[in-house]
Amino acid sequence: MKPEWRAWLAVRFRTYTPDLNPAEGVRAHLKNSLGNLTPCSIDSLVVLVRTRLKRMQYRPDLLDGFIAETGLIATPP
Template structure:
């Protein structure tokens, strides 16, 4: 137990509460019409798209907002 730590119990399977699900949906939509020649080409493209997302704070915040969760401590 730590004063700075708050544990929130979530259901065992709840993709709607996982911001990463929104991020992957966003990435998959951007790849909808892609026909990569090799797995290496696909991996390179994914790496670039994920790296670009890293600098788009508003989109990342939107993935969290889409879950209805916050980073604030519960009262």
């Protein structure tokens, strides 16, 4: 890999901060909700993930909390 690409990649990936990404909160919440389940197949895992994500979709307070966790806004809308 050329040196200029290494420098570009280093700058690009150094600026990524998971703490400022609300999707990280969604993933963590999803992972915790699936923690004690043992799906029998990939298809059953897909159904469980979709169900959990659909439940989150109908909880705006939870989603607002993921955004507020980032600290990018003072209060949820």
